[in-house]
Amino acid sequence: MSENADDVIRVLIVDDIAETRENLRKLLQFEPDIEVVGAARTGQEAIELARETEPDVVLMDINMPDMDGITATEELKRDVRFAQIIILSVQSESDYLRRAMRAGASDFIAKPPSGDELIGTIRSLAKDARRIKDEMARLEGTGPLRPQPERIGPEGKILAVYSAKGGVGCTMIATNLAVGLDTANTPTVLVDAALQFGDVAVSLNLQVKNSFVDLASRAEELDADIVEDVLLQHECGLRVLAAPPRPEMADEVHAEQVRNVLEHLKQHFAYVIVDTSSTMDDITLTILDLADLLIAVATPEIPAIKDARLLFDLLGVLEFPKEHIFFVLNKMDRKSGITAAAITENLKYTVDGEIPDDERAVTTSVNRGVPLLLADKGQPSAKGILDLLGSIKQRLVEEVTVGNEEREPERPRLFSR
Ligand SMILES: Nc1ncnc2c1ncn2[C@@H]1O[C@H](COP(=O)(O)OP(=O)(O)OP(=O)(O)O)[C@@H](O)[C@H]1O
Ligand SMILES: [Mg+2]
CATH class of the missing domain: 3.40.50.2300 (Response regulator)
Known part of the structure; x- marks a missing residue:
């Protein structure tokens, strides 16, 4: 044989x-x-x-x-x-x-x-x-169903990074995840949906020539050329949809346009990483509604944990599936005495990933506009991000595997279309 x-x-x-x-x-x-x-x-x-x-x-x-x-x-x-x-x-x-x-x-x-x-x-x-390998290949884009960069293929995944409390590290995490996920076979776009004060562009040292406003205003007629014109490109290859250059311009963008833009982007990219603002408004709700995975971020401080609890309560009310939440603790510091286990116990939500407090490396990275994953990957925060990347990919693989075996009914949408 x-x-x-x-x-x-x-x-x-x-x-x-x-x-x-x-x-x-x-x-x-x-x-x-x-x-x-x-x-x-x-x-x-x-x-x-x-x-x-x-x-x-x-x-x-x-x-x-x-x-x-x-x-x-x-x-x-x-x-x-x-x-x-x-x-x-x-x-x-x-x-x-x-x-x-x-x-x-x-x-x-x-x-x-x-x-x-x-x-x-x-x-x-x-x-x-074999089954896990096939699913990984598909997500990595090397399998038979891979999303092709240049043509409309199977839909990509929308990963939204959100915290109800500001300043916990959403932008740092979104930027680095996008850099880590972007490969020739899994083209990735990073979307700055913190429309008023978004700082994705600055954390990548990119000049904002075009922004979300330019796509939103044409949300009804989006095509690959229009999108190509508006996206910025980082020198590492990552495509970026920047927030508007001035906060008042954010008023020009409506939730329905955000929906159109994200739905369009997921036709062209394997991963659409969305950084968000902490405000729970129509736009944020629309993003949560579309998210295949919600990366909920908190820090080991009482106000941030309280806000995480409120978020989880709200998600429960909205019937957001628990398995689509990926809970990350950032700025973990042994000295604080608050452990992931204690937070899990308190919130009744499993902590899925941890990134250590690493002020020196993160501040240098943000100030220089060079993401951690493009600098020294040996830094504790970069290692934390790499672990997170692995776990997120694994979660997506598991979801596909489970999904293939016992397809869930479509989840109720937060908004009717
Ligand atoms: N792991 C970390 N260790 C140390 N400092 C960090 C870490 N992650 C983020 N920071 C710092 O925390 C601050 C907030 O980070 P970031 O802007 O990514 O948070 P955010 O949740 O997006 O905030 P905002 O609500 O302003 O959008 C920044 O000064 C960043 O340098
Ligand atoms: Mg931010």
């Missing part, structure tokens, strides 16, 4: 004992649909090899000299999200198993495994890996 390269299941073996690695390899060698793409002797080596070989399934030992298999599982899953991990161990205590599952392992097989059990489990998990 000859296998298409895409159908072959890529397996990585991780064990510090040479004999075990060899035995596992032998068990798999006659399976035409399984290829052992590497064998690692330590946890660290496993992570490096996984990055290189992108396995569908990893056979992971627990006890290894440098890093145990559970820690390696956790790190490996962060890098190769689709990889499915089977823990192979003589230790079958429930505590180990629970820790392994929490770290992201998919299954457990006692050592020494039987060929049938091992091969059956690998085949079944490879299907999960």
Whole structure:
């Protein structure tokens, strides 16, 4: 039987004992649909090899000299999200198993495994890996359904960044997410819908030649050429729809026009990132109504947490789906004593991401007009943003996967059209 390269299941073996690695390899060698793409002797080596070989399934030992298999599982899953991990161990205590599952392992097989059990489990998990890989490819734009930059394709995702309290970091987060999401295959546009005092352009050091007003006034007749003319472009390639240069010009933009503009942009871009103002007006409600994901931002301070609670209450009343909310804490500081766990407990809303307080790097970035992700990515805030990017992509992947399995009924719109 000859296998298409895409159908072959890529397996990585991780064990510090040479004999075990060899035995596992032998068990798999006659399976035409399984290829052992590497064998690692330590946890660290496993992570490096996984990055290189992108396995569908990893056979992971627990006890290894440098890093145990559970820690390696956790790190490996962060890098190769689709990889499915089977823990192979003589230790079958429930505590180990629970820790392994929490770290992201998919299954457990006692050592020494039987060929049938091992091969059956690998085949079944490879299907999960394939499904996640396909969805990731689609979102990354490398799959069959990818949104094409130059033609109207499947719709992109609108990600709105909002906080009811000002100054918590929405613009910083929106700007950096947009920079991080923008690739040749996932063209992204950053929209500054904080129409009166928006500062996206200044935080990217862009001169505002055109703005939202120029699109809003033609909202009924938008086409690719008009949009192309009005969008600004950052030197990294990111397209930007700037807020008007003067606050009084914001009055010229109406909620219905904002709806038209965003609906148009999602036909042309894989991601439409919308920075918002804190005011809960018609325009903000329209943006929330359109958002595929609402990135709700708060800081670990009582007023910001109180405002987050009010926002969540309001979203509940508006029947905004909980699973479309991605709750981020910014400016996290250990010294403040307010932890994500305490906030989760208090608000009954899980914190989905955290960005540390990093005044030096963020202030320098804002003042120089160079987003964190285009400067030193080693800064704590930049690392926080990168983690956030990963989790947001993962959330979108999960949503697509769940959505494909059990399609939800269309959610009620906040406004009738
Ligand atoms: N992680 C961080 N660490 C330290 N300072 C930060 C961080 N994130 C944002 N800031 C600072 O907080 C201030 C507010 O950030 P930003 O303008 O992004 O917030 P915003 O929510 O968009 O505010 P506004 O309500 O004015 O639109 C800025 O001075 C920024 O430099
Ligand atoms: Mg702002």
